[in-house]
Amino acid sequence: MTATLERGLNALREQIDAPVASFFTSCVSCGLCAEACLFYRETEDPQYTPIKKLDLMRRVWSREFTLLGRIGGWLGLTKPVTDADLTAWETLVYDSCTMCGRCTLVCPVGNDLTMMIRKMREGMSASGHGPVELIGAAQRHIDGNSAMGDLSKAIHAQVKNAVEAAGIPIEFDKPGVDYMVILSAQEIAEFPDVLSAMARIFKKADVTWTISNAAFEATNVGIQLGSRDIARTLVQRVVDAAESLGVKGVISPECGHAYQALRWEGPNLIGRAYNFEVIHIIELLDQLRAQGKLKTKGKNSRKLTFHDPCQINRRGGINKEPRRLMNMVAENFVETEDAGTMNWCCGGGGGVGANERAAPLRNIAFKRKKAQIDKVNPDAIVTMCAYCHHTLDNVLEEFNMEQEVLGLTELVAEYLDEDA
Amino acid sequence: MNNPAFDLLMWARGPGFDIALVIFVGGIVLRLFEISILGRKRDLAPAKGNGFLQGLKTIFSRSVPREGLVKFAPVTYIGGYVFHIGFFVAFFFFAPHIALIDDAFGISWPAAGRVIIESVTALTVLALLALTYSRFTDPVRKSLTTFDDYLVLLLSALPLITGYVAVNKLFGDPTMMLAVHLLTVEALMIAFPFTKLMHAVSFVLSRYYNGSIQGRKGAES
Amino acid sequence: MANKPLLPEMMKTHGVSRRAFLKYCASLTSLMALSPAMVPRVAKALESAPRPSVIWLSFQECTGCTESITRSHSPTIEDLIFNSVSLDYHHTLQAASGHAAEAAREQAMKDNYGKYLLVVDGSIPIKDPGYSCIAGISNLDMLKETAAGAAAIVSVGTCAAYGGVGHANPNPTGAVAVSEIITDKPIINVPGCPPIPVVMTGVLAHFLTFGIPELDALGRPKAFFGESIHDRCYRRPFYDKGKFAESFDDEGARGGWCLYKLGCKGPTTHSACATVKWNNGVSFPIEAGHPCLGCTEPDFWDNGGFYKPLSVPSGDYRKMGLAAIVGGAAIGTASALLSKAGKAKAVKAHETVNAHDLEKSS
Amino acid sequence: MDCNHPSAKKPSATADVLSFVATGNASPVLHEVKHALIQLLKTGAESVIDLGAIPFAPGDDRVLNEILGIGEVHATLTVMGESHVRETAIPGVWCVDHLDENGEYQSRFIEVTYMPNILKTQREDAERGLETLAERLGALDDRR
Structure with a gap:
């Protein structure tokens, strides 16, 4: 039993549900998702427009989940998705998307593009198009x-x-x-x-x-x-x-x-x-902290900023908690532009960080995050995701940036009031 | 003796409208059933927020763009707003349209004056032109654009233009232009369920899904 | 007939001053939508116009048109215009009846062959010509016979011009307009149910002075039918401001607001009602608070309902809409079930993905 | 001025409201009048403007009346209904309104002239006047 086109298409079929159908129906190809995507914003290459990355899934939906698409398919007006198509989409789906979820939040018709990338990857992997790493x-x-x-x-x-x-x-x-x-x-x-x-x-x-x-x-x-x-x-x-x-x-x-x-x-x-x-x-x-069981003493006097990990804040709903903790231990806590729900991805998420093939593109995409950091120019960046931490460490070094990256738990522990 | 313009108008008001209405209403219902019957699995993860309420909220809140984004796609955003608001005003506040709604649903509201309707219509057509232009020139829009998009732009523009011409008697026989106006609207109605125009209905579902998915997690949407 | 007095003489005998004639010419010129510079030419033409013989045939009609035209209480210049023509046959107005009447028609035709003006009111049944006969002659035959020697034909009223009420759905008599039968003569349509008398005289005056007036695509003199009621309506500013009467007794109706929503057909109706008005300029339907029915337009009876706004569909669309919902739901369900079956098949065919078989076989 | 003579239909309460409804056509007409007056003074050419040929709302009349004003001459003619010939406050600009026997407007003109033609006695009427006078004199002589 091996990865085949049919298994991939089957996996896509399994993934199509009412939200997916509704999202593809609603898309008016306005292209605003591109403006939210760090890969498009830094390359300005239209192929990185998020909705384009989903085109194969859209075709399966259209051909097999809509009346008109089915008729079009019978009449031979549309072509089924081929293995070559999947190969062509491999880099779009895995290398140029960290599933950061920004596009999901800007889409004017409310399409959850990130959720669909997640679903599309089911088909890609089952058909043998997953990145080797x-x-x-x-x-x-x-x-x-x-x-x-x-x-x-x-x-x-x-x-x-x-x-x-x-x-x-x-x-x-x-x-x-x-x-x-x-x-x-x-x-x-x-x-x-x-x-x-x-x-x-x-x-x-x-x-x-x-x-x-x-x-x-x-x-x-x-x-x-x-x-x-x-x-x-x-x-x-x-x-x-x-x-x-x-x-x-x-x-x-x-x-x-x-x-x-x-x-x-x-x-x-x-x-x-x-x-x-x-x-x-x-x-x-x-x-x-709220129960009074976590007390700190003293504060870090350096200029600190916070990097929101996409999956924890934007797609995980943990937004205010780290800020309350930051304020406990940071004397000079500055937020970056777009911080919080619309924070820019470090560029390493969604498996992109592990994907060697994606490294050059990832370095270009990081410029978005870099610009965000540069504007505030902090002494250190605090985050709450080890992989963001890891990615930031690497790319900061690549770009000869001086900032230190800290884990929030460690930072809080540093100022733990041992006497309380 | 027959007046071809009048006959066309009567056809557009009679059988033409009936055909368009059946396809329009039937098509929308068809598409909505097609989508919603697919269903989605119940989310077994314990909710952190109220997905239902946030879904409802997102239906409205997503009408406002995210801060700072407008400047990256000004034509799409501003053109999009002008078009949508303009089309809404021209459709819902022009007296003959209100008369139609009144006849169909028994509800009516005050109409807007000619100056408002006509300037809004002109602006809306300009917005459509700008949006069309951006589909030709902007790389992202260009790469996404398919025949469907141009068809939808054309079908949205025609009722506005023909309506303007009919009311102002810019050219042609007014009865004929009124008939042509109705026919363009009927073309729009027929295309509606099977083109991207359908977003005007399905956006409610999509925004709701988006909001409820995010809302369950306690995340913003 | 040939020795009938000319207009100046008649004015003299009726004690109508030259000044009154000038006033009439000025008003007539305005009515015919001619430039005020034309007044002297109109006056001259009226003074010296030859007076043609007129034969008036009434077919499937209600006599409303004749009533309208004779509905002048005091002697006016219009009367004089009528008097200046030689109305040789009009079976409602003439004294003669029976064989004598028909003889008068035949005599007038014979005397003025090729020169007389034929005025027709009423539609002509062609399903069975026997539906309407005069003196045993079917309307169809009488029209064909009389039209043969006419210089021109004036179809008075919407029935003669476009078939009118007789032609309305389901048209049991197969009623048609004059123009459907006679195709080799100039025809001036003066539609209206009935036409405005002043318009009738204006058309006759124009015919007498300058010949056949400029006509629109529906055979109507442009001078009187060139503009829509809506464009000349004194209530138009209310339309433009979005102020409408919603019912016949609301504030809007009392305030004289636009009657569009009450079904006014002004926007698609061409007539001079809004400017010339009726009953010697007293009023016109919209001024009296009633929407225009569109009576100068072909098939106005079948325009979807007199009280239905123009923008409202004429059919029973609500039923269609409900049927469409049911139909759409059924097809949508069928389509969705097909999709679900495909999805179920995919789920059934799902082989658990093992980390070791993610590489493609080749 | 009012081209709406009191003998015309009484303005109703709604007419007051209507007097603020305008098509905006008054201004071009007034410019046409100005041009015609220039021509009259320059070449003596008389002009007539047919107000029935232009869509006019009550508001337009109001503007027209305000600008032209009321002048020195007002003649009422009784010729198959009344006619009102009035000079406006702009000498050379006349308002000529023809009413029918029911007091309804038949036609309305602005004439730019030194003397509207309708005011003059027409030659044919004078001829008939002469005949009438002769007849009456003859009758008088017969009585003697």
Whole structure:
């Protein structure tokens, strides 16, 4: 059994529902989605107009889901989607879209283009048009425990370091605790300080937590590649682990698509609601702040700005929480233009960051984010997604920019009032 | 002796309108059924916000452009607003049109004066010209434009132009121009359900879906 | 007949002054929409016009046209104009009847063959000519016979001009206009139900002075039918301002607002009613508060209802709309079910995607 | 001025409202009058403007009346209904209104002339006047 055109088209057919039909019906090809897209804005190449990236799906819908399209198809007025078409669209669907969701918010007729890209990727991947890096990551994660391969040794080592740094024990597989923490591979590999930060904050707030050996990885390449089957398998692992530990909730870490995968897609993938809640770390910190369980002392005096990760804010609904936390710890917090719901993507989301082929385009697209940062010219950029963090680190370096990138959890922990 | 213009007018007011109406109404219902029966799966993720209310809100709120975007596509935005508002005013506030609505639904409201209707109509046609021009020149618009788009632009412009000509007796026999005006409207009605004109109805669904998807997540829309 | 007095003599005997004649000529010139510079020419032409013999045939009609034209209470110049023609046959007005009347017609035709003016009111039934006969002669035969020797024909009233009420749906008698039968003679249509008497005399005056007036595509003298009621209506400013009477007794109706919404056909009706008016210039339907029926236009009876605004469809469209909703729903459902079946098939054909079979086989 | 002579139909309450409804045609007519007056003074050419040929609303009449004003001469003729011949406050510009026996307007003109023709006795009428006078004198003589 291999990827074929027919499987791809079938996957597209499976994805077409009332919203998709309504969106394609409503499109008046005004092209305003292009103005919202960082890839179009920086290249001014009309092929990057978001709705154009969906054209194959539109053709399937038109030919097979509308009366007139069906008649046109019978009469041979329209051509079916071919494998060559899919090949031609591969780079448009995977390289020039981070699924950042800006187009979804500007479309005057209200088309959720991002949701349709997500659906279109189902057909692309099933027909064998997924980027190799994402396929590799999927294989590694399915076969092992992380998109980066086997990270079980790494996590144990990082936890050990954190326990030493914070002086607080972190237990694996402890049943009955409040939360099970999952981490993005990026955090485990690059930003492990978040572990000690969480340990200190949770200790102060009397929140108990654990890490599961069976499911500590939060990322879900199935979402980016566009494969519900793979995404389901990965979500199921987390759900099984959490439910066997009997935790009250799972903390979704500073990772954009992981939140999207577990919090919003997950129940729909496995076909049922969970027996636990999923909460984003920043949501939880803000809750603790509101309950008076999180108190800080002192403030960072540098000029700080905040980068909203698309999947957590624009497509995840966590907007005010990080700002309240920022104001707790930042003396000089400045917002960039378009900050918040309409923030510009770092350019690495939606699997684009992992896609080598997309690197040159990604660097061009980053100029949008760069312009946004340049205007404010902060000393450091705070964010709440490890992958944004990772992308920003890389491209800032590429563009010889001086700014430091910080994780919000670590920043909050830095000013934790140990005496309160 | 027959007056061909009068006969055409009577055809346009009689069988012509009936045919157009059946295709228009039947077509819209057909398309809406075609869309909505497809359905969507119930979202099993616990909601953070009220998707239903935000969906309703988005139907209206999406009429306002996002801050700062107008300057990137001024022709599309301004032309689009002028056209939509202009078409709305010219259609809903010109007395003969109100008379039609009154006859069909038994509701009516005060009509606008000739100066308003005619200047609005002229502006609306200008907006259409600007939008058409941008479809020829702007790279994004150009790459997206299909035959359907030009057809829709033409079909939207014709009733405005013929209506203006008929009311002002710019040329042709006024009865004939009135008939031609009705026929262009009927062409618009017939094309409506099967072209991009359908957005004028389906936008409600799309905006609702968009708003409800975002709203459930507690995200803005 | 040939020794009938000329107009100046008649004016003299009726005690009409030259000044009155000049006044009449000025008003007539204005009425015929000629330039005031033409007044002397009109006066001269009227003074020296030869007086043709006129034969007036009434077919399927209501006598309303004749009533209209004779509806002048005081002697006016219009009467004189009529008096200056030789009305040799008009079966309603003439004293003679029966064989004597028909003999008068035949005599006039014989005496003035090729020169007389034929005036017709009423439509002609052609389904069965027996539907309307005079002295045993069918309308069709009498028209053909009389038209043969006519210099020109004036079709008075909408019936003669366009078929009128007889021609209205379903037209049981197969009524047609004069112009459908006679095609080899100049025909001046003076439609209206009935026509305005002043317009009638104006047309006759024009015929007497300058010959056949300039006609529009429907055979009507442009001077009287060149403009629409709507364009000359004193209520037009209300239309332009968007002020309309919604019913016959509302504030708008009392305020003299536009009657468009009450079905006024002014915009598509060409007539001089709004300027010349009726009953010696007293008023016209719209001034009396009633919408124009459009009686000077062909098939005005079948224009979708006198009280239906022009912009309102004439058919029973609501029923059609309801049927369309049902039909659209049925087809839409069928189409959607077909789509769903396709989708279900795709779901059934779905093979679980394995991370290891995402690369294309080739 | 009022070309609407009191003997014409009484203006109603709605007419007052209507007097503010205008087509905007008064101004071009007044310019035409000015041009005609220039021609009259330059070449002696007389002009007649037919007000029935131009769409006029009551508001236009009001403007026309305000600008032209009321002059020195006002003659009422009784010729098959009344006619009113009046000079406006602009000498050389006359208003000539022909009414029928019912007091309804037949036609309305603005004449730009030193003397409207209709005021003059017509030769034919004078001839008939002479005949009448002769007849009456004859009758008088017969009585004697």
